[in-house]
Amino acid sequence: MKHTVNLAALTLSAAFILPGVAANAQDLRVTVWTGSDAHLAMLNGIADGFVAENPGTTVTFETIPFSEYTRGLTLQLAGGNPPDVGWLLESDAPTFVSAGVLADIGPALRGDASYDYADFAEPAMGLWVDGEAVYGVPFSTSPFMLYYNATAFAEAGLPTPNELATDGNWTWDSLRSSAATLSDGTNGFWGFEGKDGQGYDSRILHAMMPLIRAYGGDAWTDGQCGFTSAESVAAMEMYHAMIFEDGSVVPPGEIGDFFAGDAAMTINQISRVTRLAEADFDWGIAPLPAGPAGQADVIGQAALVVFEQGENRDLATALIAHMTSSVGVETMAEFFPPARSSVLASDVFTQGNPVIAPEQMMLVRAAIENGIVLPAHQNYPQIFAAMRPRVDALWQADADVSAVMASVCDAIAGDL
Amino acid sequence: MISPDTKSATARKTRAPLLTLRRREAMEAWLFLSPTVIGFVVFFLGPLIAVFGYSLTEWNLLTQRATWVGLENYTDALGNNPDFWPVLSNSLIFAVGLVPMNMALALCLALSLSRPAFGNVFFRVVFFAPVVTSAVAWAIVWKFLLQGEAGAVNQMLATVGIDGPNWLREPDWAMFAVIFTRVIKMVGLNMILYIAALQSVPRDYEAAAVLEGASRWQIFKWIIWPLLAPTTLVIMVVTTIGSLKIFDHIFLMTGGGPENGTLVLAFYVYQQAFEFFDVGYASALAVIMFVVILALTLLQVALRNRNAS
Numbered sequence: 001m002k003h004t005v006n007l008a009a010l011t012l013s014a015a016f017i018l019p020g021v022a023a024n025a026q027d028l029r030v031t032v033w034t035g036s037d038a039h040l041a042m043l044n045g046i047a048d049g050f051v052a053e054n055p056g057t058t059v060t061f062e063t064i065p066f067s068e069y070t071r072g073l074t075l076q077l078a079g080g081n082p083p084d085v086g087w088l089l090e091s092d093a094p095t096f097v098s099a100g101v102l103a104d105i106g107p108a109l110r111g112d113a114s115y116d117y118a119d120f121a122e123p124a125m126g127l128w129v130d131g132e133a134v135y136g137v138p139f140s141t142s143p144f145m146l147y148y149n150a151t152a153f154a155e156a157g158l159p160t161p162n163e164l165a166t167d168g169n170w171t172w173d174s175l176r177s178s179a180a181t182l183s184d185g186t187n188g189f190w191g192f193e194g195k196d197g198q199g200y201d202s203r204i205l206h207a208m209m210p211l212i213r214a215y216g217g218d219a220w221t222d223g224q225c226g227f228t229s230a231e232s233v234a235a236m237e238m239y240h241a242m243i244f245e246d247g248s249v250v251p252p253g254e255i256g257d258f259f260a261g262d263a264a265m266t267i268n269q270i271s272r273v274t275r276l277a278e279a280d281f282d283w284g285i286a287p288l289p290a291g292p293a294g295q296a297d298v299i300g301q302a303a304l305v306v307f308e309q310g311e312n313r314d315l316a317t318a319l320i321a322h323m324t325s326s327v328g329v330e331t332m333a334e335f336f337p338p339a340r341s342s343v344l345a346s347d348v349f350t351q352g353n354p355v356i357a358p359e360q361m362m363l364v365r366a367a368i369e370n371g372i373v374l375p376a377h378q379n380y381p382q383i384f385a386a387m388r389p390r391v392d393a394l395w396q397a398d399a400d401v402s403a404v405m406a407s408v409c410d411a412i413a414g415d416l
Numbered sequence: 417m418i419s420p421d422t423k424s425a426t427a428r429k430t431r432a433p434l435l436t437l438r439r440r441e442a443m444e445a446w447l448f449l450s451p452t453v454i455g456f457v458v459f460f461l462g463p464l465i466a467v468f469g470y471s472l473t474e475w476n477l478l479t480q481r482a483t484w485v486g487l488e489n490y491t492d493a494l495g496n497n498p499d500f501w502p503v504l505s506n507s508l509i510f511a512v513g514l515v516p517m518n519m520a521l522a523l524c525l526a527l528s529l530s531r532p533a534f535g536n537v538f539f540r541v542v543f544f545a546p547v548v549t550s551a552v553a554w555a556i557v558w559k560f561l562l563q564g565e566a567g568a569v570n571q572m573l574a575t576v577g578i579d580g581p582n583w584l585r586e587p588d589w590a591m592f593a594v595i596f597t598r599v600i601k602m603v604g605l606n607m608i609l610y611i612a613a614l615q616s617v618p619r620d621y622e623a624a625a626v627l628e629g630a631s632r633w634q635i636f637k638w639i640i641w642p643l644l645a646p647t648t649l650v651i652m653v654v655t656t657i658g659s660l661k662i663f664d665h666i667f668l669m670t671g672g673g674p675e676n677g678t679l680v681l682a683f684y685v686y687q688q689a690f691e692f693f694d695v696g697y698a699s700a701l702a703v704i705m706f707v708v709i710l711a712l713t714l715l716q717v718a719l720r721n722r723n724a725s
Binding site: 099 | 476477478479480559560562563564565566567582583584585586587671672673674675676679687690691692693
């Protein structure tokens with residue numbers, strides 16, 4: 001009997017005390033959306049260095065799939081189980097900052113002379129800074145680049161986008177012309193694919209912004225909707241014609257993946273290059289084509305943030321400082337283009353990717369230096385939900401592009 | 417005169433046991449029931465009551481700030497929200513399209529497969545298999561099959577000269593496509609229920625009707641169908657409730673699009689709570705959905721009872 005009582009007491013003690021022990025040991029949990037083995041191996045390698053400097057600490061990377069990331073993260077916060085550190089997309093930055101759920105890590109970063117906070121370009125920090133407060137450090141400032149299937153271009157006897165760019169002829173018109181020539185929809189091969197095949201639904205802004213900005217338009221600026229501008233409408237009329245007149249874009253409702261060899265070109269970020277490891281075709285990376293308004297690079301950004309609710313905020317901040325130090329950023333630059341000016345300017349960046357040639361990494365560098373981050377807004381979830389069904393109307397053969405763009409502006413005006 | 421001591425001793429002798437047999441049995445019953453009752457209270461009744469409470473607040477999931485707003489969420493949803501009625505209408509269209517199609521097909525399959533015959537077990541398995549298939553796998557396969565020009569469905573239609581629509585991208589066809597694929601997925605369940613009911617119909621009734629010269633249609637109409645009535649009511653109620661609560665299928669197939677053409681109430685509740693973080697408003701919508709489903713269920717039962725009487 002006594003033995004049973006002791007066992008029960010021990011069990012109860014373990015149940016109540018062990019979580020406390022675990023908390024004291026300062027296990028840091030970092031939520032990420034990548035499931036790539038290569039990405040996780042790199043992140044764990046960086047974290048190993050932090051653990052070595054902070055004995056007794058552990059760092060665990062927890063993958064939440066991209067499509068569920070914001071929701072999953074929010075539920076963890078609402079459930080009182082916040083991660084210590086998390087990745088956050090540029091589109092979510094204003095919402096999370098205004099909600100007050102992110103910790104200000106500015107004093108710690110600025111106070112560490114060896115960290116060299118000033119090395120981060122001011123435009124790159126724009127979304128993550130509010131006055132003196134710093135709510136995140138971008139680990140990826142990834143420009144949209146044009147991936148192309150060099151084998152398909154060679155077989156068609158067409159100049160590649162890079163050759164056209166060298167000659168100064170790489171424009172959306174020449175992309176349209178190449179896509180139309182390369183397209184053979186009846187055999188399941190198209191000239192162009194929207195970002196990750198999701199350009200008609202969850203990534204409509206990713207699909208639209210490179211084109212709209214190249215034409216001189218924008219999504220919204222200073223609370224004013226920009227989709228109805230003549231430039232934005234002209235851009236989308238061109239894209240609509242590519243889909244429904246030329247038949248050169250993987251159309252809505254079809255599945256055609258550039259990385260599987262189903263399309264000759266796509267616009268994506270360099271982190272997707274891991275998907276080309278086993279491609280059975282030659283490929284290349286080119287700058288985005290220029291439009292009537294010239295070259296307009298678009299950047300997708302993601303940052304490391306510390307959550308206000310977290311119990312280990314100081315240690316979590318130290319982890320971010322470690323990961324985004326010059327050494328950490330140099331390591332991550334293989335997949336995630338840096339916002340640190342010194343790393344961006346160094347050969348480490350251009351020569352650090354084993355898959356992408358240095359001359360093509362130079363193009364990535366130029367795009368980062370000149371690019372503008374994707375649109376973001378405090379009411380982004382509401383804006384996106386309001387515009388998405390209106391934009392759906394654009395993906396019909398008989399769509400009145402101008403009217404659709406006007407309906408988009410009507411729908412989001414209240415949230416802007 | 418009896419001394420107090422003697423009285424006390426007598427009382428001790430005659431006092432009822434602390435727990436009577438009846439009480440002891442009741443206590444044992446409650447102990448056995450307690451896991452279920454506790455589970456019901458904690459995981460169903462509690463959240464249900466909490467949803468009513470949340471619906472009277474403006475509660476942001478992200479900021480965790482809640483403000484009492486009374487019935488404002490309800491008045492806004494019913495009176496000011498331009499999306500609410502189209503969304504409710506989509507839910508009703510989905511239910512009205514799915515329930516009859518599902519039940520009719522389930523009954524036809526059950527009538528064909530209820531009697532012992534060569535291959536019937538195989539076909540029952542074939543029709544029931546989608547029920548236990550992962551919803552995600554089902555959606556992925558059907559999204560491939562229902563692609564615009566490259567989809568297998570449209571390529572088959574093209575062989576007979578029909579130019580099929582872009583099923584999941586055209587507002588006029590997307591709702592039909594999600595209803596049809598849902599029916600194919602879930603019809604096996606109702607088929608099994610109907611087969612069970614058909615196998616319990618006494619053969620004597622049928623044999624007597626045959627002797628009287630009744631046709632197969634007359635046997636079905638006057639004997640089998642009335643005897644299937646209780647099962648039909650259960651199937652209709654359960655299928656209606658399921659169709660009004662549909663979420664996963666829409667989420668996976670269309671995401672509520674195109675042009676909100678398949679945006680149903682359960683998905684809209686989800687959107688409010690987990691995309692806009694507005695838990696209070698989502699709770700009010702969930703309560704409205706609960707009331708709509710309850711009203712339709714009671715209506716079905718009442719109509720059935722009236723017909724039966």
